[in-house]
Amino acid sequence: MPEKLTNVTLITEFLLMGFPDDQVLQRLYASFFSLVYLAALMGNLLIITLTTIDQHLQSPMYFFLKNLSLIDICYISVTVPKSVMNSLTNSHSISFVGCASQVFLVVFFAGTEFALLLVMSYDRYAAICCPLHYEAIMNRGACVQMVRASWFSGCVYGSIHVAGTFSVHFCGSNIVHQFSCDIPSLLTLVCSREQILEYVFIIVSFGFAFVYFTLMVASYAYVVSTVLRIPSSQGRFKTFSTCMPHFTVVTLFLSSGYTAYLGLNSKSSSSLNLFMSVLYSLLPPSLNPVIYSLRNRDMKAALGKIFGDKMTTNI
Known part of the structure; x- marks a missing residue:
C-alpha cells in the first residue's frame, strides 16, 4: 500500500x-477565439432579445429557442x-477549483x-403530428416544467461527472493537453485503476x-411520415423546413461531441485533438443563431422591425 501512494501528486493547479x-x-x-466568442454572444443575445420583445415570437x-440561446452563451463563456x-x-x-468548476459547468450546460x-x-x-391538440399539449405550464427538467437534469449530470473525475488521486504530471479542462484529458492524469468510477x-x-x-x-420518424402524407409539395416543404434547423443543430451537437470525447486520444497534444475540442466548444454556440434565424420568416420579420426591411430582405 505505501508503494502505491508514493506516486500520488497533490495538485493545486493544472497547466x-x-x-x-x-x-x-x-x-x-x-x-480567433475572441471573434468567434463575440459573434456567438451577439447572435444569441439577439435571439433572446427578439423572442422576448416580439409578440409574434411567443410560441x-x-x-x-430563447433558453437554447441562453445555454449557448453560458456554455461558450x-x-x-x-x-x-x-x-x-x-x-x-x-x-484546481477553477478546473473542477470548468468541468462541472461544461457538462452542466452540455447536458x-x-x-x-x-x-x-x-x-x-x-x-x-398532433396539430389539433398542440396548444393543450404544449401549454405554458408544460413548457416551463420541461425547461426546468432540462436544467435540473444538466445540473445532476454535471455534479455526477465532477464528483467522479475529482474524487480520485492524480499521479505525476499536471499538464492538460487542451485549451480547457475536459474529462478525457484529466482522466489520463489519474492514478491507475482509479478512473473506473468515472x-x-x-x-x-x-x-x-x-x-x-x-x-x-422516433419523434422525427413520425414527423417525416406525417409530412410525406401532405398532398401538396409546397406544404410538405414548408412543414419540413420548420424541422430542418433543429435537426441540423442536433446533428452538429452530437457529432462534434462524440468526436471530441470518444474519437480521439486525449494523451496526445496533436493538432487534430485540439481542433476537434475547439470545434465542439465553439461551433454549436456560434452556428445555432445562424441556423435558426436565417431561414425563419418570423425571425426575419422581427429583425426587420429593428434594423429595417432592406437588411432582412438581403439575408
Missing part, C-alpha cells in the same frame, strides 16, 4: 498546454474567456442543451444519451 508555446500563434488563437418553439486571457498573458495555469434539444424535438412532433459514469451517461437520441429519432 493548460493545448496551444503551442509560440507567442505569435497564441495571439492568433486568442484573436413554445421560440420559448425553447465557461472556457473561451479563460483561454483568451491565458493566451494574452502567456499563462497556462488554472487552479442541459441535450435535454432541451429532446424537448424541442417533442415540440415539433406535437406541432406536426468510466462507469461515462458509460451510464452515454446510455441515457442513447435513449434520448432514440426518442429524438
Whole structure:
C-alpha cells in the first residue's frame, strides 16, 4: 500500500498546454477565439432579445429557442474567456477549483442543451403530428416544467461527472493537453485503476444519451411520415423546413461531441485533438443563431422591425 501512494501528486493547479508555446500563434488563437466568442454572444443575445420583445415570437418553439440561446452563451463563456486571457498573458495555469468548476459547468450546460434539444424535438412532433391538440399539449405550464427538467437534469449530470473525475488521486504530471479542462484529458492524469468510477459514469451517461437520441429519432420518424402524407409539395416543404434547423443543430451537437470525447486520444497534444475540442466548444454556440434565424420568416420579420426591411430582405 505505501508503494502505491508514493506516486500520488497533490495538485493545486493544472497547466493548460493545448496551444503551442509560440507567442505569435497564441495571439492568433486568442484573436480567433475572441471573434468567434463575440459573434456567438451577439447572435444569441439577439435571439433572446427578439423572442422576448416580439409578440409574434411567443410560441413554445421560440420559448425553447430563447433558453437554447441562453445555454449557448453560458456554455461558450465557461472556457473561451479563460483561454483568451491565458493566451494574452502567456499563462497556462488554472487552479484546481477553477478546473473542477470548468468541468462541472461544461457538462452542466452540455447536458442541459441535450435535454432541451429532446424537448424541442417533442415540440415539433406535437406541432406536426398532433396539430389539433398542440396548444393543450404544449401549454405554458408544460413548457416551463420541461425547461426546468432540462436544467435540473444538466445540473445532476454535471455534479455526477465532477464528483467522479475529482474524487480520485492524480499521479505525476499536471499538464492538460487542451485549451480547457475536459474529462478525457484529466482522466489520463489519474492514478491507475482509479478512473473506473468515472468510466462507469461515462458509460451510464452515454446510455441515457442513447435513449434520448432514440426518442429524438422516433419523434422525427413520425414527423417525416406525417409530412410525406401532405398532398401538396409546397406544404410538405414548408412543414419540413420548420424541422430542418433543429435537426441540423442536433446533428452538429452530437457529432462534434462524440468526436471530441470518444474519437480521439486525449494523451496526445496533436493538432487534430485540439481542433476537434475547439470545434465542439465553439461551433454549436456560434452556428445555432445562424441556423435558426436565417431561414425563419418570423425571425426575419422581427429583425426587420429593428434594423429595417432592406437588411432582412438581403439575408
